[in-house]
Amino acid sequence: FAASPYLFGLARRWPEHLRAFLRDGPDVRLVEVLVRTEAMIGGADEMKGPLRRLKGELHLLTALADLGGVWDLDQVTGALSRFADASARAALRAVAHDQRERGKLISAPDDPRGPIPGLFGLAMGKHGADELNYSSDIDISLFWVPEVLTAVLDDSVEPQRFVDRIAHAFSTLMQDRTGDGYVFRVDLRLRPDPSSTPPVVAVPFALTYYEGVGQNWERAAFIKARAMLGDENEGRAFLQALTPFIWRRSLDYPAILDIQSIKRQIHVHKTGEGLEAAGANLKLGRGGIREIEFFAQTQQLILGGRDSNLRTPRTVDALAALRDAGHVDAEVCAELTAAYVELRELEH
Incomplete structure (x- = not known):
């Protein structure tokens, strides 16, 4: 831990946890951390400290x-992703609890x-594929179904303002820094036209877009x-409705050319920056993590409309399916897979 002041500090702060991890093994302790996270109740103020300490244990x-x-x-990535799921669900329960206490939300807990x-919320990117690393933020796209949500709100509540407040409270609970650190940085921008839409988008508008x-x-x-957060049945139905959009059976030549530029498009959308990186860059550099990921994804987009076996979210699984x-x-599959695993381990 000498190279990581963060981990060294956790070990010194919680020697009893360190002993328990070494005694019981990581699998047992991971289940225990997840169970405690999933069992959390109360409002945002009550959860703020415990959620951050659980993240430290994890x-x-x-x-x-x-x-x-x-x-x-x-x-490793599975453990981080499972905790991201559990902590996000706990945070949504907390902000829903607060709105129920204020009389805004009338559904049963x-x-x-x-x-x-x-x-509902969709886990996107590495979170959606259970591929999170230690420093990952979590990309979550939030949506709401007007006819369902309106029925569980008090008559005085305007639905769009309500869900936008929920998004703000959720993000604050997850990412505000305290003496215990933060849980996860939350990015809500992977939604339709994020520069001009609210943080939570109505499903009818999203489908039309x-x-x-x-x-x-x-x-x-x-x-x-x-589909990871909130009303997951509605989330799965939304993804099912998007299947023809995601997996097209035929593509014209301009569409294929556009697919080839996806790496740059997503990077600019997420960061507002170009792809130039000084020195060696494991993630963005030539032959780096992102190039392997987008090689797999571009092949999936071109070929997956006619072959459902290629529709897998995980990069290593996608390479195997293409093989x-x-x-x-x-x-080539073996070389790319070995390089991807090595680069991800170095990234950690």
């Missing part, structure tokens, strides 16, 4: 398992449709999308 045990060679890359029926003017880079982003379908040589 990072400490994951680092021990990673550096000690107990977990491989998939287990244990409503099977989720904390706020009609509101994607079907009418959706871009190929947005199709690529949805390859990794997963099995005869689109990538076995030697």
Whole structure:
């Protein structure tokens, strides 16, 4: 831990946790951390500290398992992604609790449709594919179903303002820095036309947007999308409705040319910057992580409309599927997979 003041500080701060991790093993302790996170109740103020301390425990045990060679890359990224799911769900429960206490939300706390029926979030990017790394932010796209949500709000509540307040409170709870750090940085920009739309987009508008003017880079982003938060049944129905948009059976030549520029389009959309990076850059540099990811995604976009076996969110699985379908040589697949795993481990 000498090279990581953060991990060294956690180990010194919580020697009892360190002993427990070493005694019980990471798998047992991971389940215990997730169970405690999923069992959290109360409002945002009550959850702020505990959520951040649980994140610290998760990072400490994951680092021990990673550096000690107990977990491989998939287990490391899987643990981080599972905690991202659990903490995001806890945060949404907390902000829903606060709105229920204020009389704005009238659904039952244990409503099977989720904390706020009609509101759902899609995990996007590495989060959606269960590929998070230690420093990842989480990309979440938030949507609401007007006829469902309106029915569970007090008559005095304007739905769009309500969901926008929920998004703000959710992001604040997850990413505000305190003495215990933060849980995850949250990026809500992977939504239709983020410069001119509210943080939570109504489903009818979103479907019209994607079907009418959706871009190929947005199709690529949805390859990794997963209904994760809130009313997950509505989230899965939304993704099902987008299937013809994401997975087109035929593409014209200009569309294929546009797909080839997806890497630059997504990077500029996310950062507002170009792709030039000084020195060696594991993620953005030539032959880096992002080039391997977008090689797989562009092949999926071109070929996945006619072959559903190629519609997998994880990069390594996508490379294997392309190999099995005869689109990538076995030697190339093995070389790209080995490079991807090594680069991701170095990234950590």
